[in-house]
Amino acid sequence: MEHIVVLVTASTDNEAETIARALLEKRLVACCNIVGGVRSLYRWQGSVADDKEVLLVIKSRADMFDKIKETVSALHSYTVPEIIALPVTAGSAAYLAWIDQNLTS
Numbered sequence: 001m002e003h004i005v006v007l008v009t010a011s012t013d014n015e016a017e018t019i020a021r022a023l024l025e026k027r028l029v030a031c032c033n034i035v036g037g038v039r040s041l042y043r044w045q046g047s048v049a050d051d052k053e054v055l056l057v058i059k060s061r062a063d064m065f066d067k068i069k070e071t072v073s074a075l076h077s078y079t080v081p082e083i084i085a086l087p088v089t090a091g092s093a094a095y096l097a098w099i100d101q102n103l104t105s
Contacts, residue, residue, distance in 0.1 A: 001062075003091065003096055006083065007083075008058065008072055009082045011054070023071055023072075027103055029060040029068065032059075034054060034056060039053075040053045061100070062085065
């Protein structure tokens with residue numbers, strides 16, 4: 001099974017926690033790290049924006065991505081939220097097995 005790390009930025013700690021808890025309760029993810037103090041510079045509606053955000057680093061499997069994306073989109077305040085998945089190309093066998101044990105089959 002292909003494991004993934006999903007990156008999602010949120011506007012506040014509360015929004016990030018709400019998203020993380022929903023994903024965990026649905027057993028779509030095994031772990032969500034909430035990283036504060038992120039400064040994002042990006043292009044939006046023809047201008048460069050500069051905002052403070054919170055980053056969610058989410059551990060799961062590729063077969064869960066569509067449901068993760070659906071859940072995040074439903075709870076997120078942004079019109080176009082960042083929801084991107086990166087493949088895990090290597091990792092501790094015990095940690096990857098732990099991820100699998102904590103997901104919905």
